[in-house]
Amino acid sequence: MKTPNPQLDGQGNLKHFLTIEGLRREILVEILDRAEGFLGVAKQAVKKVPLCRGKVIANLFFETSTRTRTTFELAAKRLSADVLNLNVSTSATAKGETLLDTLRNLEAMHVDMFVVRHGSSGAAHFIATHAAPHVSVINAGDGRHSHPTQGMLDMFTIRHHKPDFAAIKVAIVGDILHSRVARSQILALNTLGASEVRVIGPRTLIPECAAEALGVRVFHDLLEGIRDVDVVIMLRLQRERMTSALLPSEHEYFQLYGLTEERLAQAHPDAIVMHPGPINRGVEMESQVADGTRSVILEQVTNGIAIRMAVMSMCIGTQNLAGRGEKAPYG
């Protein structure tokens, strides 16, 4: 009754990138390997490759974002695509146009790929389901559901420091309940075979059935949770959590879950510290940790461009194969 995986074409090639869920390990590895190749592009004098030349990529952001939108834009331009930036939160929908109408209008402009950020879980699936058959959709974050390019750039960053996923334990600290980033990281880590994925936070921020539904070990105590882990991922804490009875104050949160040099000593001596940004210094972590030797936070940003280039070029590659019944080289 349900489509097996709306992200793949008939040959199993990546057509849309909506979520990590349901993707085989080989496809994730292909994304990582491809991104590796694109890292060098930034260091060339001419920072461009022609893989998406002649293609039109529309950044369709229903939620404001600076970093993600910018890295998608840069990635598209390095692939030689033409880029449209649409900040829909302030235009069409405000005039009463439905999401589907917006989509149809952009399709009429012969867009080849939509990069979508939307506040509702499932929005990218919805757009992929209703888009014209030749269009690809990349999810740049939908509600609490998924942010797969962020998840993959984090895997890419981890792999640079810890090449063997099977040997690492990862702890994700903070607001798991509302985090699309955490969901994508957990799915990617489990698909890539990480030895253990832990989540750490108060009960208000960790779904009751997280262990069963997400495949993680749940901890409510930071020191216990980060003991011996190889990677510590701190999630961003939204200010509004303080006004909806989920947390009493930033102060208490930092007291209990804030990462300090001293606490980090519980983790493996070579542990790295990650954060999807932007950081609330003194809330999620102290500045010494954010700027410390174990922090790879700025690497994450750089890697984001390479990962997005990898995903975009794979989906466009699948479009180019369309109708020829061919299998892409990966998987």
Place this chain on the structure above:
Amino acid sequence: MADAVRISIRNGRLIDPANGLDRETDLHLADGRVLAIGEAPAGFQPDRILEAGGRIVCPGFVDLSARLREPGLEQKATIASETKAAAASGITTLCCPPDTTPVIDTPAVAQLIGQTAQRHGFARVLPAGAMTQGLEGRQITEMAALKLAGCPVLSQADRPVRSTQVQRRAMEYAATFGLTLFLHPLDPDLSSGGCAHEGRVSTRLGLPGIPEAAETVAIARDLALADQTGARIHFRGLSSARAVAMLAEARRRGVRASGDVGIHQLFLTEDDLDGFDTSCHLVPPLRTRTDRDALRRALAAGELSAVCSDHQPHDADAKLLPFPETTPGISGLETLLPLALRLVAEGVLDLSAVIARLTIGPAEILGVDLGHLTPGAAADVCIFDPNARWTPTPETLLSHGENSPFLYQEMRGRVTATLLEGRAVFERGDRD
């Protein structure tokens, strides 16, 4: 045929659970009433004979909740379109919730709906009056006047009263006139912003959850108030195992409470949301398999004495949005009978019991003398072929709402004729 006043329905398997009847026999109707079962009275000359060999003949179904969308939301459906679909589904009486525009909070709106339905003549429509003005949960309605205008029960539709004080007073005032309150147990704070059962699937899909406690907290409050006030309350559309257990426990203590379940809750679970299937966006949400099984057992045991369509027809646009933004509800009239029969096929309850939950059970909850074929009773009759196979599609559905997760699934059991007060309001031709 429409003018026939004397009808004999012959050789059908007559099932009338209210009278403990289940045998092959004839049913004779005259002047809109049941005249006799078995032998026709001496000198009876039917104007028309309906052959019902191989068919089930039973009381017309009574549906506790079917939205008709008129007045106010005619882009979704109309009284004419939906009552016609009801007639084709064997439903002769249906209760429509008060969340029309305007709300059914004055006798004028109640009468308008009743009269419009009567003019079209496909089904008996009993409007549920609003408990509070504008369904705003602040000031109670003119309940006595609504009762006189034809509202057998009062309801808040799916907008529960937040104030416990207002809820208490609505119960007391309604009890003054012997009016039952239809309550959707859903705590407005705990359910705020939610669109799926808070559990395994919503956690994975990142859908804002509606916890089970949203239902049980509301039930606990309303049972305590019913106990205190002596009011007669009915929980519309239960969704969880715990809710059913709480209701059963209160009933044992003598609290005047009853409950029903929407038919789709007996088949679908949270797992059906996978892939963000907006046709399965419901409130109360689809919960776990354990919950579904408990609802089935409660229906079989009679703790839930009615199953209803919970019909909510929508225009296509209402479902063409990202999941959390879609409007909840299933267009359910036309799949009510075949799904109910699927319960029989799956061994949940026997045919007579399932018909009871569609007829006398809901009629008793509404407090109306319908849902049975005792001589002298209204000649509301459904004749169906329990083995007919058909597939609901947007083309075959009569309802204007095509929002159903059961589209393109083969169904077994289909109505062949429906009589309302002895008048054929639906007959399936050979080519249908």
